Amino acid sequence: MSALKKFYVQRVEAPVGLLTIVATEQGVCQIHFGELKKAHVSAKLARAGIKPEWVEQDTEFTQTAIQQLKEYFNGTRSSFTMELDLIGTPFQQRVWTELKTIGYGETKTYKEIAEGIGAPKAVRAVGGANNQNPLPIVIPCHRVIGSNGAMVGYGGGLTNKELLLSLESSVKIS
Structure with missing residues (x-):
């Protein structure tokens, strides 16, 4: 049985093109180059026992990620301090x-x-x-x-x- 988990999605334009930022209630969990392919990501999460609920909404985590990425691309940030929620083996x-x-x-x-x-x-x-x-x-x-x-x-x-x-x-x- 899969556990339901909310994933908050926001986008930002960057020098590398569109970036899609995804966060959970614990922190930023994904950054995608381009538009998020939700079906592909959902299948991957299902294998990890997670059923995603996609929410197009800004959160403190997505706002922080966007701000820090902008600072990185502007040359004023060399490392990141945002909260992360890493999902992997x-x-x-x-x-x-x-x-x-x-x-x-x-x-x-x-x-x-x-x-x-x-x-x-x-x-x-x-x-x-x-x-x-x-x-x-x-x-x-x-x-x-x-x-x-x-x-x-x-x-x-x-x-x-x-x-x-x-x-x-x-x-x-x-």
Whole structure:
């Protein structure tokens, strides 16, 4: 039996295009590039035992997320302090926690992330968890690159990954 959970949805235009912000009553749980595909997300949540109720409504969490994202894109914020409600497997959560340790304007490889969580042979699994990151930008999966330094994979598209890395390398926040 699935537990009913409210998901509050708001949108903001950003230099990377439309971002859809989703929050629960515990915090921000998802940021989508473009419009939210509710049917796809609902199916994913159902596998986690959650039945979503979608509410088009602003909340304190969505307002905070939008404000902090605007500050990030304006070059006045290098880290995020919003409340989060991460929904994922224990392995994914370990990877996402490790991603948050990558400093603003820095990059790490998938191998370095795997080593950072104590699973040096789990490079492909780290890539999979990175791909499932529900909070791109906030949990900076755009800062993960291939071992050869190449820009590889990004849910928001490689152009946006390069834009985010370029923004971070050109802005010096004191």
